[in-house]
Amino acid sequence: xxxxxxxxxxxxxxxxxxxxxxxxxxxxxxxxxxxxxxxxxxxxxxxxxxxxxxxxxxxxxxxxxxxxxxxxxxxxxxxxxxxxxxxxxxxxxxxxxxxxxxxxxxxxxxxxxxxxxxxxxxxxxxxxxxxxxxxxxxxxxxxxxxxxxxxxxxxxxxxxxxxxxxxxxxxxxxxxxxxxxxxxxxxxxxxxxxxxxxxxxxxxxxxxxxxxxxxxxxxxxxxxxxxxxxxxxxxxxxxxxxxxxxxxxxxxxxxxxxxxxxxxxxxxxxxxxxxxxxxxxxxxxxxxxxxxxxxxxxxxxxxxxxxxxxxxxxxxxxxxxxxxxxxxxxxxxxxxxxxx
Amino acid sequence: xxxxxxxxxxxxxxxxxxxxxxxxxxxxxxxxxxxxxxxxxxxxxxxxxxxxxxxxxxxxxxxxxxxxxxxxxxxxxxxxxxxxxxxxxxxxxxxxxxxxxxxxxxxxxxxxxxxxxxxxxxxxxxxxxxxxxxxxxxxxxxxxxxxxxxxxxxxxxxxxxxxxxxxxxxxxxxxxxxxxxxxxxxxxxxxxxxxxxxxxxxxxxxxxxxxxxxxxxxxxxxxxxxxxxxxxxxxxxxxxxxxxxxxxxxxxxxxxxxxxxxxxxxx
Ligand SMILES: Nc1ncnc2c1ncn2[C@@H]1O[C@H](COP(=O)(O)OP(=O)(O)OP(=O)(O)O)[C@@H](O)[C@H]1O
Ligand SMILES: [Mg+2]
Numbered sequence: 001x002x003x004x005x006x007x008x009x010x011x012x013x014x015x016x017x018x019x020x021x022x023x024x025x026x027x028x029x030x031x032x033x034x035x036x037x038x039x040x041x042x043x044x045x046x047x048x049x050x051x052x053x054x055x056x057x058x059x060x061x062x063x064x065x066x067x068x069x070x071x072x073x074x075x076x077x078x079x080x081x082x083x084x085x086x087x088x089x090x091x092x093x094x095x096x097x098x099x100x101x102x103x104x105x106x107x108x109x110x111x112x113x114x115x116x117x118x119x120x121x122x123x124x125x126x127x128x129x130x131x132x133x134x135x136x137x138x139x140x141x142x143x144x145x146x147x148x149x150x151x152x153x154x155x156x157x158x159x160x161x162x163x164x165x166x167x168x169x170x171x172x173x174x175x176x177x178x179x180x181x182x183x184x185x186x187x188x189x190x191x192x193x194x195x196x197x198x199x200x201x202x203x204x205x206x207x208x209x210x211x212x213x214x215x216x217x218x219x220x221x222x223x224x225x226x227x228x229x230x231x232x233x234x235x236x237x238x239x240x241x242x243x244x245x246x247x248x249x250x251x252x253x254x255x256x257x258x259x260x261x262x263x264x265x266x267x268x269x270x271x272x273x274x275x276x277x278x279x280x281x282x283x284x285x286x287x288x289x290x291x292x293x294x295x296x297x298x299x300x301x302x303x304x305x306x307x308x309x310x311x312x313x314x315x316x317x318x319x320x321x322x323x324x325x326x327x328x329x330x331x332x333x334x335x336x337x338x339x340x
Numbered sequence: 341x342x343x344x345x346x347x348x349x350x351x352x353x354x355x356x357x358x359x360x361x362x363x364x365x366x367x368x369x370x371x372x373x374x375x376x377x378x379x380x381x382x383x384x385x386x387x388x389x390x391x392x393x394x395x396x397x398x399x400x401x402x403x404x405x406x407x408x409x410x411x412x413x414x415x416x417x418x419x420x421x422x423x424x425x426x427x428x429x430x431x432x433x434x435x436x437x438x439x440x441x442x443x444x445x446x447x448x449x450x451x452x453x454x455x456x457x458x459x460x461x462x463x464x465x466x467x468x469x470x471x472x473x474x475x476x477x478x479x480x481x482x483x484x485x486x487x488x489x490x491x492x493x494x495x496x497x498x499x500x501x502x503x504x505x506x507x508x509x510x511x512x513x514x515x516x517x518x519x520x521x522x523x524x525x526x527x528x529x530x531x532x533x534x535x536x537x538x539x540x541x542x543x544x545x546x547x548x549x550x551x552x553x554x555x556x557x558x559x560x561x562x563x564x565x566x567x568x569x570x571x572x573x574x575x576x577x578x579x580x581x582x583x584x585x586x587x588x589x590x591x592x593x594x595x596x597x598x599x600x601x602x603x604x605x606x607x
Contacts, residue, residue: 051436076438087433091361103353104439106346132364148433 004029004156004187005050010059011211012045019045020056021211027189027204032182034202035191036304042211043191044084047160050189051081063156080154084161084191086145088133094120094144095129098151105152112151119147124173138165146174150181157181159190163197175201195301207307215307223298225306229272230296231279234264236289241265247282251275263291272297347440354434354447358421359454369458372417376410376459380466387530396564403472404484404556405529407463408549411492412524414456416516418496421448422503423512426604442598449496456492460485475561484559487582491552494586497593504600528553528575534568545572548585554578 005027012020019042027033035043048054050061052072061068063075081087088097095116102112120129123143133141142165149157162178163171178201182188192198198205199219207215207222215222231251235244241258244265249256252267259266269275272295283290362369383406388399425431425444434444474481499516506512526544527533533544544550555578557563574581 053432053435073438076436079436081432081436083429083432083436085429085432087429087431087436089357089361089428089430089433091364092357096357096360100353100357101433101437104350104434104437106349106438 002029003027004064005033005062005189007046007050007061008059010046010049010061011057012042012049012054013057018211020049020059022059023208023211023213025050025189025206025213027187029187030182030185031203032178032188032190032201034198034205035189035208036195036198036205037191037208041208043208044160045211046208047081047083047158047189047191051079051158052076053081078155080149080152080157082146082149082159082162084164086141088141088144088148090134091132093130093132094125094136094140094147097133097144098147101148101151107152115151119150122177123147124170139167139170142166143170143174146177155186157186157188159188161191161193164193171197195299195304199299207304209307215303222303225303227298227302228268228270230266230268231272231276232264232266232292232294232296233279233283233290234262234292236263236291238263240286240288243286244283244288247286247288248279250282251278269295343440347443347446350439350443351446351450353439354444355451356447358447358451362451362454372414372455372458373462376406376463377466379406379410380463380470383530384467384470384472391531393532394566396566399470400472400562401557401564401567402530403463403467404553404560404562406467407460407488407556408527408553409524409529410459410463411456411488412495412520412549414459415452415492415495415499416513416520417455417499418449418452419499419503419506419512419516420509421452422500422601423506423509426504427509441602442594445497445500445594445597445601449493449500452496453489453493456489460488472562476559480559480561483579484556487552487555487559487579490586491548491582494589494593497590497597501593501597501600504597504604523547523549532568534570545570546574548574548582551575551578551581551585555582 003026005025007023007025010020010023010025011018021042023042023046025033025035025046035046037043045054049056050063050068052068052075055069064078066074066078068075088094089100092100098116098119099112102115103109105112107115117126117129120126123146125140125143125147128136128140133144136144142162146159146162149159159178163174166174175197178188178190182201188201190198190201202219204216205219205222206213215225217225231248233244233248235241238260241260241263245256245258248265248267251269253270254268257266258264267279276293276295280290280293380403383402384399388402391398393401422445425448431444440446474484476484498519502515502519503512506515526536526540527547528544528550533541533550536544551574554563554575558578569575
């Protein structure tokens with residue numbers, strides 16, 4: 001099984017800004033690559049280079065063995081793209097948009113019309129299909145744009161933040177659609193801000209920052225880099241801390257961390273549930289009042305934050321208005337402390 | 341060969357998209373309908389009553405000039421349309437599709453023929469109302485209208501190029517007027533150019549807009565006997581001279597605009 005997307009040493013600069021700084025990517029045929037990275041990392045730039053929309057300053061890239069720089073026309077026949085911003089015509093209806101795309105892929109009149117209706121149905125847009133896109137909500141445009149990417153059933157699909165702006169229901173629908181496509185043999189390169197999404201859909205993940213890949217691997221491999229499961233206990237009285245520490249040390253496989261300020265004790269474990277039960281029995285025997293207890297697994301958020309420590313800070317200013325940044329969860333904060 | 345068929349086929353799809361927009365925003369069309377009427381009335385009554393050329397029915401002479409100027413102004417729609425398109429998300433869609441690069445331009449220039457067609461119809465009707473008449477046969481008259489449309493079409497490609505050069509839609513009107521005003525005023529459009537100072541006269545004589553106006557006058561039978569005749573070859577063979585310009589403009593600006601489109605699109 002060969003790599004259907006191969007990029008090596010891609011560079012692109014805009015004035016002083018280095019958008020891509022020697023990016024290497026490979027995507028085996030029939031798999032899903034999730035491209036993660038903070039705002040401005042170069043995800044969109046990478047997608048635009050691979051989909052022939054942008055000439056890189058340096059490096060090479062091929063899709064299905066075809067060079068994106070030398071032979072963009074041929075590459076365009078094979079790919080489908082849904083960019084970060086919906087590329088649909090405002091004045092056309094949803095149906096007219098899809099039909100137009102079909103005709104531009106040089107599908108026959110009838111097949112193009114049938115395909116347009118089919119996709120409207122699949123993306124829950126049948127009712128709005130004959131209304132101008134001007135009247136669509138943000139999420140509806142997004143869905144239409146994704147539908148447009150699928151018109152010609154492309155072999156290789158590029159989705160730049162495909163579910164940004166979708167409600168939870170639509171997002172789940174989208175995930176189902178994507179899974180269905182991948183089962184059918186489509187290769188997918190997707191970027192996302194939702195780490196859960198990458199976790200669920202991607203076979204491989206590449207984390208990029210400042211135009212470079214800084215980590216790659218399967219989701220569980222990346223999580224393992226950050227650390228395994230751990231037990232966290234918050235006790236009621238500060239005086240109980242040493243005892244709690246002892247209790248956890250008995251089940252821990254590594255160093256136990258004590259956070260006096262928050263009265264929290266954290267212990268890495270291997271066999272999560274039974275270690276947790278053992279720890280709880282000990283705490284109970286010692287009659288220690290526990291406020292909170294939990295088994296935590298590292299999430300991709302942890303990975304993300306560990307690898308790109310500055311991510312959250314850098315993200316904040318430019319995404320305040322579009323809600324793209326995932327709010328920091330309790331888990332991530334815990335993870336950050338753990339990492340320090 | 342097949343690449344030309346593809347370019348035309350893709351162009352037709354894009355043209356259809358542009359026409360749908362006119363259908364959805366009919367206001368655009370209303371202004372296209374009204375301004376030629378205004379032009380004809382204004383020129384016919386303001387210029388028509390204050391300018392006199394001995395032995396000539398000036399109003400009849402004027403009509404071809406108004407036709408000429410209006411269709412050339414009409415071609416600025418193409419520049420605006422292209423400049424606007426380039427700011428729209430759908431251009432990214434077009435660029436990711438295996439369509440011919442020139443087809444966005446082919447479609448735009450083709451759908452803009454409609455504007456000129458409509459404004460010609462409006463001007464003809466208004467002209468007839470204010471007393472203008474065609475004195476030739478039907479084929480000659482159709483030839484006159486066709487000459488206007490063909491020239492306006494080639495001019496659209498120049499405007500498309502300008503539309504792709506300017507950084508935003510707001511700039512396009514001023515930029516295109518810089519081209520259009522000298523071309524349409526230093527010409528035989530509204531007054532015969534015989535009395536202009538030498539430099540301007542030579543410019544006017546060889547200006548394709550003069551040839552177009554004169555060609556149209558000829559084809560409509562609106563060239564009165566008493567009019568002084570320029571000896572310049574361009575005005576002795578106005579239809580041929582106009583058509584040569586059409587070919588030259590298309591030969592230069594189709595490739596130039598296509599190249600500019602590719603360049604502008606991959607910024
Ligand atoms: N046309 C452009 N002109 C100037 N700078 C640009 C341009 N396009 C991108 N950049 C810069 O290149 C860098 C990478 O941008 P890119 O859009 O690829 O980031 P991203 O990873 O997609 O971010 P986000 O998560 O916000 O979508 C950014 O610093 C951006 O400001
Ligand atoms: Mg992006």
